[in-house]
Amino acid sequence: MLGYYTELALRSLRRSPIVTALMVLAIGLGIGASMTMLTVLNAMTRDPLPERSEHIYRPRLNPLPLDYQYEPGTVGGPTTALTWPDAKALLDAHRGVRQAAMARGYLTARSEQSGTAPKTAAGSFTTHDFFAMFGVPFVAGHAWSGQDDADAAPVVVVARKLAERLFGTAAAVGRTAHLGNHDFQVIGVIEDWHPQPLFYAIIGTNFDDGDEFFLPLSTSMSLHLDHNWDNGWGKDESPTSPTVSWLSFWVQLDSPAQVSAYRHYLVDYSARQKELGRYERPASEAKLYGLMDWLRHEGLVPNDVMLQTWLALGFLFVCLVNIVALLLAKFLRKGGEISVRRALGARRRDVFQQLGVESALLGLAGGALGVGLAELGLWTVRQRPNDYAHLARMNGAMLVESVVLAIVVSLLAGLLPAWRACRISPALRLKAL
Known part of the structure; x- marks a missing residue:
């Protein structure tokens, strides 16, 4: 019919x-x-991380003074990022399965090949757990270690695209990459990994081509490399200041019990900072967002x-x-x-x-x-x-x-x-x- x-x-x-x-x-x-x-x-x-996102979380702390004129729902405000003292405290606490602090920046990449002009490359300054936590795919070499973080080692992990621009078809691992005004030893090469959106950035609405290099955060701080975002509310504008927020922070939690424990830890941490006189706002303003919840919170669309x-x-x-x-x-x-x-x-x-x-x-x-x-x-x-x-x-x-x-x-x-x-x-x- x-x-x-x-x-x-x-x-x-x-x-x-x-x-x-x-x-x-x-x-x-x-x-x-x-x-x-x-x-x-x-x-x-x-x-952006379909197989891992349910285990990836973003802590949010609010160290702003009570008289700071800031709308809590505003995208990109000071509490979008963490200050260095807060990020370091969370790193040192090791309350997650993995955790990493990071900031993005740009450096001029100079190739060893003749006829190749220097070109600005985007990258991230981060800690060693970044690669394992986000499942970044390596094609050669490996990530740096926790000891490299502690030593501010001059090492770098580069994307395949940047490796080819710097060294051509030759193996990149073990070579020296000229980034900015400094030299770094290449210890790893990753696929051209660029999750969309670039969720680990300060504000989760970036849809660019991703990062071409990754440096230890401690190395970037010791070399005074510029990062591309910060928001301060005090007189001290140095990266280590407790009144300058500039670091993104992510933590891996594999079970509901770990998530609950981490939320309590954030509230307790905020309460301790308030007792010390550093925080003025209620400890209840400490939050923990899942990856997708954070992107919605930060105005993904x-x-x-x-x-x-x-x-x-x-x-x-x-x-x-x-x-x-x-x-x-x-x-x-x-x-x-x-x-x-x-x-x-x-x-x-x-x-x-x-x-x-x-x-x-x-x-x-x-x-x-x-x-x-x-x-x-x-x-x-x-x-x-x-x-x-x-x-x-x-x-x-x-x-x-x-x-x-x-x-x-x-x-x-x-x-x-x-x-x-x-x-x-x-x-x-x-x-x-």
Whole structure:
């Protein structure tokens, strides 16, 4: 019967090509606009560490004085990062399975190869647990040790892309990398690892290409290397000041009991700091966020992207309403044909199924058009200067979802018209023929 209904639907669609084209266009425009923004939204809200995120947590402390004019919900405020005394205390406490403090910065990389111009490279200054905690993939060498952290060793781990720029195809491990005004021994090479978003940065809304080098945090401090973010509220602006926040901090906790214990530890730590006169705010302001919760807290999705997504979905709804109106007019005009079929023995559900197949075919055609329009829309997004623009690419799953959504939309749009058409009284229509 499906083949028969499909044949009837194709005949019906060919009889009114203008109306058919209008409905396919409406579905295509609605699907194209909505899937463009949903693809961008999906790319920006995906889990950057899908196999590890449930064990990765971000502590938040609030050492701000009571008279500091700061809105707690503001993205990027002083309590987004930790001060050096707080980060060091958490590192020394070893309350997590692994823990790491980090800050990002930029250094000029100078290649040993002739004809290769120096180029600024982005990197992170961190502690040794960073690599094991986040599962950073190594292709050669290894990470530095805790002793290297203590000794402020001049060692570096570089990404494959930077290794090739510095040393060509030669092995990089054991070579000397010239970064900034200093030399570092390469002890490890990693894949070009760049989780999106770059969650371990100070603010979790970075969608750039990731880091090309990693240096021990202690080494960066001993060499007075610049980091790219800080927020101070006192007279002392040095990195070790208790009134300058500039460090990101992450901890690995593998069980609910460990999470609960760490939360209590943060509250107790804040209470002790308040007793010492360093903290002024309630200890209850100490928080522990899971990775995805932290990204939401820090405004992972820009407001303009959310607004455009809602507008696109609203446009899809408007298209749906128009398709309902067009299908209702089309199906009701077929009252005579439907009445003849009913008189010859067709049941209401047979007619309903026939009209449903016609709606599905419209959705299939609209979905194909919508995919093309969505690809065009994503191309325009990629031309924007936003750091997330390069993520606007439709994968296989989103492609299938686009077509499925188009068919579902057209079937939903056809429910009311099909139901109204099935309620037509055959006797009255046959008398009018």
